[in-house]
Amino acid sequence: MSKIFTYILTKTIGLYINIVSYISPNKAKKLAYKFFSEPREGRLTQAQLPKILQEAEAEMVTHNEFIFQTYTWLGGSKKILLVHGWESNASRWELFIPYLKKENYTIIALDAPAHGLSSGQEFNIPQYAEFIDIIVNRVQPDYMVGHSIGGATSLYYQSHYQSNFIKKMVVLGAPSDLNTLLTNYRGLLSLNNNVSMLLKNHFTEHFKINPEDFSGSKFAASIKIQGLLVHDTEDEVVDFTEGEKIAKAWESAEFLVTNGLKHSMHDDSLYNKICTFLKTE
Structure with missing residues (x-):
């Protein structure tokens, strides 16, 4: 029943945006981007903080008008930064953290914009990368692990910021092309060509991004x-x-190609392989 309700709701939202696009294109553009960029899950409150996050040293970092939350589990001199994905938060690493503790890493995780305890309503990769750069320059991690959009952001980060601190990177289940995300979003809401063009124009105007060029594969090509x-x-x-x-x-x-782990990719064997990769010279 909930799937039917969700289907009807998304199509209704899409129909409304389509109609508005002929009356007020600017309003339609803002609405289309709002539903594309605002996560509906992944928020936390201090009262509902998962146990794994309660065990960490927590710090809120101010950046311009934003506040973002970081967590640190102290260990040895080798440091690893964990970057979660869409509609998630730092607690998504709960099953992976024990493996990293066993290897005596100092572990740092953060909540993305508009996720966990971090501020904001909107999520976008360039801003997430700004947050990451602040953390990287403060704690100087040796390794970075990103999942899903967090993995895509990790690729964007290293290609644009070229950090000398990061020696190795692990990327799990990451999307590549912004155009693919936009196409999937368009299909989900059944948006018309007019709205699709308005949305692409928003990225060009607001972020100076050409969706054709905003690609994980292009970012990865410059990573050494x-x-x-x-x-x-x-x-x-x-x-x-x-x-691929x-x-x-x-x-x-x-x-590394896996079978049956789906998108969450929680798996003992995989976590052991990641640890082996990180510590192998």
Whole structure:
């Protein structure tokens, strides 16, 4: 019943935006971007903070008008930064953290814009990368692990900021092309060509981004550090072909294909392989 309700709701929203696009294109553009960029899940409150996050040293960092939340589990001198994905928060690493603790890493995780305890209503990769850069320059992590949109942001970050601190990167189930995300979003809401063009124009005007060029595979092509790229053949959220695109471009990365882990990619064997990759010279 809930799936039927969700289907009707998304199509109704799409129909409304389509109608508005002929009356007020600017309003339609803002509405289309709002539903594309505002997460509906992943928020936390202090009262409902998961146990794994309660165990960490928490700090709120101010950046311009934004506040974002970080968590640190102290260990040895080697540091690793964890970057979660869409409609999630730092607690998504709960099952992975024990493996990293066993290797005596100091672990740092953050809540993305508009996720967890971080401020904001809108999520976008360039802003997420700004948050990451602040953390990277403060704590100087040796490694970075990103999941889903967090993985795509990790690729964007390293290609644009070229951090000398990050020695290795692990990317799990990441989408490649912004155009693919926009196409999927358009299909979900049944948006017409007019709205689709308005939405693409928004990225050009607001972020100076050409959706055609905003691609994980293009970002990966400029990354020189060692990488481990992992994608599951049964990923129900990000199609396996997205991982293949990134793999073809990232020359210094190993492409690990899994089966049956789907998009969450929580798996003992995989976590052990990641740890082996990180500590192998």
